[in-house]
Amino acid sequence: MxxxxxxxxxxxxxxxxxxxxxxxxxxxxxxxxxxxxxxxxxxxxxxxxxxxxxxxxxxxxxxxxxxxxxxxxxxxxxxxxxxxxxxxxxxxxxxxxxxxxxxxxxxxxxxxxxxxxxxxxxxxxxxxxxxxxxxxxxxxxxxxxxxxxxxxxxxxxxxxxxxxxYLPEGQPYYSTEELSDRNERFFAEEIIREQIFLNYQKEIPYSCEVVVDQWQEFASLIKIYSIIFVMRESQKRIILGNKGIAIRKMATIARKKLERFTGKKVFLDITIKVKEGWRNDEKSLKRLGYRNE
Ligand SMILES: Nc1nc2c(ncn2[C@@H]2O[C@H](COP(=O)(O)OP(=O)(O)OP(=O)(O)O)[C@@H](O)[C@H]2O)c(=O)[nH]1
Ligand SMILES: [Mg+2]
Known part of the structure; x- marks a missing residue:
């Protein structure tokens, strides 16, 4: 064949x-x-x-x-x-x-x-x-x-x-070691976003977007500094939870998943910022990575 x-x-x-x-x-x-x-x-x-x-x-x-x-x-x-x-x-x-x-x-x-x-x-x-x-x-x-x-x-x-x-005969499009066209930062954002979906209810997951701001890689450790954008101050309080319990729980699971994904120890920092209306604003969406690939 x-x-x-x-x-x-x-x-x-x-x-x-x-x-x-x-x-x-x-x-x-x-x-x-x-x-x-x-x-x-x-x-x-x-x-x-x-x-x-x-x-x-x-x-x-x-x-x-x-x-x-x-x-x-x-x-x-x-x-x-x-x-x-x-x-x-x-x-x-x-x-x-x-x-x-x-x-x-x-x-x-x-x-x-x-x-x-x-x-x-x-x-x-x-x-x-x-x-x-x-x-x-x-x-x-x-x-x-x-x-x-x-x-x-x-x-x-x-x-x-x-x-x-149904696939045509031809040469591979990507190097055969590659698993995806996306980089590790993107997957880190997705892993954190997935945990927001799993840990928060109602409109919260749909009001959040995650961006990895800094990625510092060492021999056996990766430091990931991320930002969760929400649309309102009240949503920021929900994400944090009483005495920060909710966000700590979510971040711990996300960190463990990130460690499994990268094969290294991970330090995960999360900052929450309010960015009103990001979901409906062309410029914000572009900055958040929504552009044609
Ligand atoms: N019982 C059962 N559940 C499944 C199966 N496949 C997926 N699921 C569940 O269906 C839910 C949705 O799965 P996803 O893979 O996120 O679905 P999706 O089509 O990618 O959803 P969107 O990204 O929201 O469009 C999850 O809870 C999965 O575990 C299956 O074969 N059997
Ligand atoms: Mg899906």
Whole structure:
């Protein structure tokens, strides 16, 4: 077999399990995963290397109706990822009620091969799964449908084999040691943001953005100075919690995850700053890293 290389755009509704799937296929937690919707905000490339192929996955934000400028940036990330793709991988959560969304219309218009991963098969009985398969067969008669479970590693090897069928022959796009197009700072920001999603409720995770301001690396230690931007003073108080207990708890978990990710001891400093309306301000978003890649 000659070498195959290509781009797979992962898309689907929020919370379908797109990031979980990419992490599981790569065997590394690159993308933030939480039970909350709209966890992923940026496009993140994950590279799967083998002797015979290189698959470049693009994990993207869940498709949503834009309410803020931030959402528009998130949608741009999805569009960009589709434009570059050789194959579209639509991830569907079979355990959630099916709804016809603009997602499907958009995908239907593309003339790319479409693979539909019917995810969370561990939560659906055979009948539910069959109903869903029949439904998708009607909407996308040419798509390949594969029931999977990202968290139980069910059928993921089959999915990779099917993806390979549709990838072109060619040379690798990235060095075969690379796992992603993003740097360690970016992943540090994502690890901290993931912990905000997991440790705080309601609007808090959606009002926060994380920036790594300084990164100082020594032989066995990394000092990471980060800033959490919130939109209001009251949110800063919530993040801190009574006597700083909440932020200490969150920071400890984030630090441990950062240590696992980098393989070094980590000193993590977090400053909280109020930046009113960052979510709706083009300039702030640009400074926070929302630009076309
Ligand atoms: N039971 C079950 N849960 C899953 C499976 N795949 C993902 N999940 C869970 O679904 C939730 C959402 O997963 P994510 O990977 O963050 O979903 P996403 O599609 O990337 O979400 P956004 O980034 O918000 O668009 C998490 O709590 C996952 O643990 C699966 O196969 N089975
Ligand atoms: Mg995600």
């Amino acid at each position: 000659s070498f195959k290389a290509g781009f797979v755009a992962i898309t689907g509704k929020p919370n379908a399990g797109k990031s979980t799937l990419m992490n599981r296929i790569l065997g590394k937690s690159l993308s933030a995963v939480t039970p909350k919707v709209q966890t992923t905000r940026h496009r993140i490339k994950g590279i799967l290397n083998s002797d015979d192929y290189q698959i470049v996955f693009s994990d993207t934000p869940g498709i949503l109706e834009p309410a803020y400028e931030l959402h528009k940036k998130m949608l741009e990330a999805i569009e960009q990822s589709m434009q570059d793709a050789d194959v579209i991988l639509l991830v569907d959560d079979v355990s959630s009620p099916h709804s016809e969304e603009s997602v499907f219309q958009q995908i239907g218009k593309l003339s790319l091969p479409l693979i539909i991963a019917l995810n969370k098969a561990d939560l659906a009985d055979t009948q539910k799964l069959e109903t869903r398969i029949n439904l998708f067969k009607k909407i996308f008669p040419h798509a390949e449908l594969i029931p999977i479970s990202a968290t139980s590693d069910f059928n993921l090897d089959t999915l990779v084999k099917v993806l390979l069928k």
